[in-house]
Amino acid sequence: MMNSSTLLEINNLSVSYPLAKQEDGDDAVDFFALKNISITVNAGQIVGVVGESGAGKSTIGKAILGLLDPRAVVNSGQILMQNKDLLASTESALETLRGRQIGYIYQNPMTALNPVLTIGEQVIEAIEANTDMAGAKAKAYAIKLLQQADVSMAEDRLSKYPHQLSGGLCQRIVFAIAIAAKPQLIIADEPTTALDVTVQKSVLETLLKLSRRNNVAVILITHDMGVVAEMCEYLYVLRHGQHVEQAPTATLINHPKHAYSQALMASVPRIEKRIERFVLPQAEQATIANAALEYLLDKQVDTDVAEVPVLEVKRLAKIFTTPASLFKPKQDFCAVKDVSFQVHKGETVGIVGESGSGKSTIGRLILGLHEITEGQVIYRGQNLATLTDPKDRRDLCLSMQCIFQDPYSSLNPRMTAGENITYGLKVHGLIGAHQAKRLAQDLMQLVGLQPLDSDKMPNAFSGGERQRIGIARALGYKPDFIFCDEPTSALDVSVQAELLNLLKDLQQQLDLTLLFVSHDLAVIRQMCDRVIVMKDGEALEQGDNDAIFEQPQHPYTKQLLSSMPRLTQLQ
Numbered sequence: 001m002m003n004s005s006t007l008l009e010i011n012n013l014s015v016s017y018p019l020a021k022q023e024d025g026d027d028a029v030d031f032f033a034l035k036n037i038s039i040t041v042n043a044g045q046i047v048g049v050v051g052e053s054g055a056g057k058s059t060i061g062k063a064i065l066g067l068l069d070p071r072a073v074v075n076s077g078q079i080l081m082q083n084k085d086l087l088a089s090t091e092s093a094l095e096t097l098r099g100r101q102i103g104y105i106y107q108n109p110m111t112a113l114n115p116v117l118t119i120g121e122q123v124i125e126a127i128e129a130n131t132d133m134a135g136a137k138a139k140a141y142a143i144k145l146l147q148q149a150d151v152s153m154a155e156d157r158l159s160k161y162p163h164q165l166s167g168g169l170c171q172r173i174v175f176a177i178a179i180a181a182k183p184q185l186i187i188a189d190e191p192t193t194a195l196d197v198t199v200q201k202s203v204l205e206t207l208l209k210l211s212r213r214n215n216v217a218v219i220l221i222t223h224d225m226g227v228v229a230e231m232c233e234y235l236y237v238l239r240h241g242q243h244v245e246q247a248p249t250a251t252l253i254n255h256p257k258h259a260y261s262q263a264l265m266a267s268v269p270r271i272e273k274r275i276e277r278f279v280l281p282q283a284e285q286a287t288i289a290n291a292a293l294e295y296l297l298d299k300q301v302d303t304d305v306a307e308v309p310v311l312e313v314k315r316l317a318k319i320f321t322t323p324a325s326l327f328k329p330k331q332d333f334c335a336v337k338d339v340s341f342q343v344h345k346g347e348t349v350g351i352v353g354e355s356g357s358g359k360s361t362i363g364r365l366i367l368g369l370h371e372i373t374e375g376q377v378i379y380r381g382q383n384l385a386t387l388t389d390p391k392d393r394r395d396l397c398l399s400m401q402c403i404f405q406d407p408y409s410s411l412n413p414r415m416t417a418g419e420n421i422t423y424g425l426k427v428h429g430l431i432g433a434h435q436a437k438r439l440a441q442d443l444m445q446l447v448g449l450q451p452l453d454s455d456k457m458p459n460a461f462s463g464g465e466r467q468r469i470g471i472a473r474a475l476g477y478k479p480d481f482i483f484c485d486e487p488t489s490a491l492d493v494s495v496q497a498e499l500l501n502l503l504k505d506l507q508q509q510l511d512l513t514l515l516f517v518s519h520d521l522a523v524i525r526q527m528c529d530r531v532i533v534m535k536d537g538e539a540l541e542q543g544d545n546d547a548i549f550e551q552p553q554h555p556y557t558k559q560l561l562s563s564m565p566r567l568t569q570l571q
Contacts, residue, residue, distance in 0.1 A: 008041040013077030044215040048232035052492035056241040066094040099130040103178030107190040109170035113162040120158030130181035145176040168199035196354035201563040226565030267497040269522035278497035292442035309342040316375035348514040350528030357534035401474035405486035407466035418454030443472040464495035
C-alpha cells in the first residue's frame with residue numbers, strides 16, 4: 001500500500017517473451033525478462049537498479065513508460081504511480097504521462113538526439129509538446145533549462161547540431177529535455193556509460209543537482225557499482241530477471257548478503273590497491289589447452305635482442321590534416337605530440353586518458369595503421385620505418401597483434417568463430433587449411449570457450465565470448481606484443497573481471513608484452529606495471545603503478561583520480 005511519500009510502486013511485475021517452437025515439436029517455454037519484481041520509489045529519492053546485461057533493468061524502465069516490445073507479455077503485477085495503475089492505462093493516457101510526469105534519459109546521448117535537428121529545435125519541441133509555452137517564451141525557457149543542466153553558452157548551443165558538441169554536453173541537453181515539463185520521476189538508463197571519467201563526474205553532479213533542486217525522483221539503471229555508491233540512497237540488485245537483494249546503498253555495498261551481490265562487489269576493479277586476481281561468482285580459472293600452448297610456445301626467440309626493450313617509442317608525433325572546403329581552409333590537428341616510452345618483455349604498460357587524448361592513435365602508429373609524422377617506433381631493436389625487406393617487416397608486424405575495443409564489430413559476421421581466428425593465418429601461409437579447424441578449437445579452449453563452438457557464427461556469442469574469440473585470434477600469430485585497445489569497455493563488470501584474469505593468466509604462461517589502453521583508471525590500476533597519463537596528445541606523467549596512483553604529481557592526474565567513482569564503504 002502506497003504511503004504519502006511513495007511516488008511509484010511496482011508490485012510483483014513479471015514480463016515474458018514467447019519463444020519459437022522447438023525442433024522436436026514441443027512448445028517452447030516463454031523467456032521471462034522479469035519475474036515478480038517489486039520496487040518502491042519515494043518522491044525526490046534516487047534509487048539504483050543494478051545488474052548485468054540481461055538482468056531486466058531496461059525492461060523495468062520500458063514497462064513503466066508503456067514502451068515494451070509488442071511481443072512482450074505482462075504476466076502479472078502492477079505499476080502504481082500515485083495510486084494509478086499504469087499497466088491498465090490507455091495509450092493516450094500514457095502519452096500524456098511521458099515527458100510530463102516521467103522523463104527518460106537514454107544510454108547514448110549521441111543517438112538519443114536527432115542528428116538533423118538543431119539543439120534548439122529539439123529542446124523547444126519538448127517544451128511545446130509537454131507545456132503550454134510556445135514561441136519566444138519556449139525559447140527563453142529552453143535557454144533556462146540548458147543553464148540549469150550546466151550547459152555552457154546555452155543560447156549559442158541552440159543553433160548547434162548534436163555532432164558539433166561533445167558527448168558530455170549532449171547528455172546534459174538530454175537532461176534538459178527530460179526535465180522540461182518538471183516531471184516527478186526520471187528514469188536514467190545507463191546515463192554515463194559512453195562518457196569519460198571527468199565528464200561522467202560532472203554529468204552525475206548535474207543529475208544530482210537537478211533532482212535535489214526540483215525534488216525529482218530518479219531510477220538510476222546501471223551496472224556501475226561506483227556510480228550507485230555515489231548517487232543512490234537505496235539499491236535493488238537484479239540477476240536474470242529476478243530480484244536478488246535490496247537495501248540502503250551503504251548497507252548493501254558494505255555488507256552484501258546474497259552470494260551474487262558479494263561476487264558483483266568483488267568483481268569491481270578498485271583503485272585503492274592492486275590485487276592478483278578478481279574473485280568471481282564461480283571458482284574460475286583459464287583452461288590452458290596443452291595443444292594450443294605447444295603451438296604458441298613453438299616460436300623462434302632472437303637472443304640478440306633479449307636485453308633491449310620489446311618496444312621503444314621515441315618522440316612520436318602525428319598530425320592529421322583536414323581537407324579544405326568551400327567555407328574553411330585545410331587545417332592541421334596534432335593528435336600525438338612528442339611522446340616517448342619503453343615497454344620491456346613480459347611487462348604491461350598502461351596508457352590512460354580521456355577521449356581525444358591520443359591513446360588509440362599511438363597504438364595505430366605502433367601497428368603501422370597510421371603513417372608516422374615524426375619520431376620512431378623501434379620494435380625488437382629494429383626501426384619499423386627503415387625496414388625495406390618485405391618479409392622481415394611482415395614477420396615483425398605479425399608478432400604485433402591487437403585486441404579491439406568493440407567485440408561486436410571486430411569479428412566478420414559472415415565467418416564462423418573458427419574462421420575468424422584462422423583466416424589471417426591461412427592468408428599469410430602460416431598454417432594449412434587442414435590444420436585450421438583443430439587450431440581454432442585449441443585456441444578457443446585456451447581462452448575458456450568450448451572447442452566445438454568454433455563452428456558457430458559470431459551472433460551466437462555474448463559480448464564477453466566474442467572478446468575471447470578476438471583474444472584467440474590475436475594469439476594465433478604467436479605474438480610477442482599485444483596492443484589492447486579498451487578491450488573491456490563494452491563488458492559487464494563480472495565478464496570484465498573474467499577477461500582481465502584470463503589476460504593475466506595468458507601473459508604469465510606465454511610471457512606476453514602488453515600495451516593496455518583504457519580510460520578506466522581502476523582497470524589500469526589492476527592490470528599495469530607502469531602507467532602513462534595522456535591529455536590532448538601529450539604524455540603528462542609516466543611512472544610506476546603505485547607511484548602514479550598513490551603519489552600523482554601532475555594536476556591532471558590528480559583530477560582524473562579524484563573523478564573516479566569509488567566503492568568508498570568497502571574496506
